[in-house]
Amino acid sequence: MHHNTSLSNMKSVRTTVSLSQNQILALQQLAEKSGVSVSWLIRQAVAGFLSDHKEEFNPIKHKADKSERGIE
Numbered sequence: 001m002h003h004n005t006s007l008s009n010m011k012s013v014r015t016t017v018s019l020s021q022n023q024i025l026a027l028q029q030l031a032e033k034s035g036v037s038v039s040w041l042i043r044q045a046v047a048g049f050l051s052d053h054k055e056e057f058n059p060i061k062h063k064a065d066k067s068e069r070g071i072e
Contacts (some may be wrong), residue, residue: 017042027041027042
């Protein structure tokens with residue numbers, strides 16, 4: 001399995017995110033099948049997202065997003 005060396009050499013900062021039960025279960029299954037940790041999968045996903053959106057990011061606003069932040 002190919003690991004991104006630039007990610008593995010960076011100092012980590014711990015953070016917390018909320019995911020749905022289905023997302024966690026899918027990540028756990030993929031991690032087990034792939035022989036990597038869920039944390040590693042999440043770091044790879046974040047790195048890919050940031051790479052894809054270097055120039056600009058326009059998030060799609062959903063009604064649920066606003067209600068989670070208390071915005072009407």
